Amino acid sequence: MxxxxxxxxxxxxxxxxxxxxxxxxxxxxxxxxxxxxxxxxxxxxxxxxxxxxxxxxxxxxxxxxxxxxxxxxxxxxxxxxxxxxxxxxxxxxxxxxxxxxxxxxxxxxxxxxxxxxxxxxxxxxxxxxxxxDAHTDGLAxxxxxxxxxxxxxxxxxxxxxxxxxxxxxxxxxxxxxxxxxxxxxxxxxxxxxxxxxxxxxxxxxxxxxxxxxxxxxxxxxxxxxxxxxxxSVARAPPSAGAPGLSAVLSSSEKQVVKDSLRSLCGPGRLALASGAGYKILCVIQGLADVYVLSEGSTFKWDSCAPHALLRALGGGVADLAAGLRSQPTELTYHRHHPPGDGEQRGAERWANHGGLVAYRDPAQLHTVIAALRGKL
Structure with a gap:
């Protein structure tokens, strides 16, 4: 492979x-x-x-x-x-x-x-x-x-x-x-x-x-x-001495999410950016600790590739809604959501309907879930 x-x-x-x-x-x-x-x-x-x-x-x-x-x-x-x-x-x-x-x-x-x-x-x-030159020699x-x-x-x-x-x-x-x-x-x-x-x-x-x-x-x-x-990306070390988390969001994110994460993050550590893939890449590179999206506006093709990189680094991409209800579960890519629902058509069948949290450290995922629980 x-x-x-x-x-x-x-x-x-x-x-x-x-x-x-x-x-x-x-x-x-x-x-x-x-x-x-x-x-x-x-x-x-x-x-x-x-x-x-x-x-x-x-x-x-x-x-x-x-x-x-x-x-x-x-x-x-x-x-x-x-x-x-x-x-x-x-x-x-x-x-x-x-x-x-x-x-x-x-x-x-x-x-x-x-x-x-x-x-x-x-x-x-x-x-x-x-x-x-991808340095893949010897990879089995x-x-x-x-x-x-x-x-x-x-x-x-x-x-x-x-x-x-x-x-x-x-x-x-x-x-x-x-x-x-x-x-x-x-x-x-x-x-x-x-x-x-x-x-x-x-x-x-x-x-x-x-x-x-x-x-x-x-x-x-x-x-x-x-x-x-x-x-291909080295695992980023923890931000020494930096207060709180750093997060990246969409500019269209709900205000309650922005306010909740702003209080969780240190000054100047909440950023807005375009493109779901780019925001997850920022997490992969260590430019942000987490990317949070409360809407079901991303799709399987947006998240599958960067999700694999985050898993290789010890992180992942979790379903936000599932985490707020009970326990975070990782996004999967083999069937449309919701299974068998005839009302879902076209691209919407493959949306990540529960929103998502992309993270490098599972502890940071749980911190974000705790900050947003009861507010969405």
């Missing part, structure tokens, strides 16, 4: 290249934005956008992983429908074809015949990235592909990706918004239990070269299965 991890790192970097190509070609980018409607619309936002970049990345990952691990092909799930409507009102099913030319021809149909733009995208899809994972499923979030924080605000990141600091919040997330789970066992996160827009204007990214990975716990 170290081979699967290396493959996921490679396809995540290919995905990052696609995301960067779409941002770098302004006329192309204007063609790519399409409002989500119906059952696929995220109800948290007044407007929620699907981009062709999302669909292309998702289908590219599905194609590449399915080709190398065919026993997993039927269990590779993503956020997006692969149906895309062009300017003529024609519905096109986006797939990755056998050759670059064939993929370019299909994408040209989506892009209203713009073969230049289609060729740029097809080139990024079919071009293998340079070798990725006792899993079989037939036991596994995958969740893909092709571009998490799509609104930040579309807005495209550029920030100069400083190591050790959390930045609330910007292109750096847009992440490629690939999470692997056990089909039998829904337990997240492997995750890859790619941050396509980490550093911009001042001379060329080109962006480069970085990646993170983690594996947690049985006795195997490995992660």
């Amino acid at each position: 170290a081979d699967l991890l290396r493959l996921l790192l490679r396809v995540a970097e290919k995905a990052a290249n696609v995301a960067r190509v779409c941002r770098q070609e302004a006329p192309l980018f204007q063609l790519l934005v399409q409002e989500k409607t119906g059952d696929d619309k995220n109800k948290k936002f007044v407007q929620d956008f699907k981009t062709l970049a999302d669909v292309v990345i998702q289908e590219m990952i599905r194609h590449d992983v399915g080709a190398e691990f065919p026993e997993m092909a039927s269990f590779i799930h993503g956020e997006e429908s692969n149906k895309f409507e062009n300017g003529l009102g024609e519905s096109v099913t986006v797939t990755v074809c056998g050759t670059e030319d064939e993929t370019a021809a299909l994408l040209a149909a989506v892009l209203d015949g713009d073969r230049t733009a289609a060729s740029l995208l097809a080139g990024a899809i079919h071009q293998d990235p340079a070798s990725i 994972v006792p899993l079989d592909p037939s036991q596994l499923g995958i969740w893909i979030d092709p571009i998490d924080a799509t609104s930040q990706y579309i807005e495209g605000r550029e920030e100069v990141l400083e190591e050790g600091h959390l930045f609330p918004s910007g292109l750096h919040c847009a992440l490629v997330l690939i999470g692997v789970y056990l089909r039998s239990t829904g337990e997240p066992v492997m995750g890859v996160i790619n941050q396509p827009f980490h550093h911009k070269d001042p001379s060329s204007g080109r962006w480069s990214g970085r990646h993170f990975w983690g594996v947690c299965c049985g006795s195997v716990r490995a992660c």
Whole structure:
């Protein structure tokens, strides 16, 4: 399964290249934005956008992983429908074809015949990235592909990706918004239990070269299965002498949650940020101790990959509502919620309806639960 991890790192970097190509070609980018409607619309936002970049990345990952691990092909799930409507009102099913030319021809149909733009995208899809030094040599994972499923979030924080605000990141600091919040997330789970066992996160827009204007990214990975716990991120030491917890929240979080956690955290240790994946990545990196969300506005594809990294570091992602009722339980990824409820449709079937707490230290999880119990 170290081979699967290396493959996921490679396809995540290919995905990052696609995301960067779409941002770098302004006329192309204007063609790519399409409002989500119906059952696929995220109800948290007044407007929620699907981009062709999302669909292309998702289908590219599905194609590449399915080709190398065919026993997993039927269990590779993503956020997006692969149906895309062009300017003529024609519905096109986006797939990755056998050759670059064939993929370019299909994408040209989506892009209203713009073969230049289609060729740029097809080139990024079919071009293998340079070798990725992931330090996975010697990693042995006792899993079989037939036991596994995958969740893909092709571009998490799509609104930040579309807005495209550029920030100069400083190591050790959390930045609330910007292109750096847009992440490629690939999470692997056990089909039998829904337990997240492997995750890859790619941050396509980490550093911009001042001379060329080109962006480069970085990646993170983690594996947690049985006795195997490995992660590309070192486990952060406790904040020596820092008062209270540090937490990251969504700007739209309920005021009662903000007030409760503000009293729990020390001065200046409650931050707001965009993107569910980015907020969990902040916890992974030790930029925040916890990420709390009281709404059911995240989905299995948002949390699966970073959840695996947190488990590798001794933490996790718990269902907030379950913790407030009785005991915290970890999120799982193998069945929709609530099971068998015919009223849940589209994306809502896969929402984390109870909210969540992402944490590195179980003691901090229980502290947060105790602070919020009786207030939600």
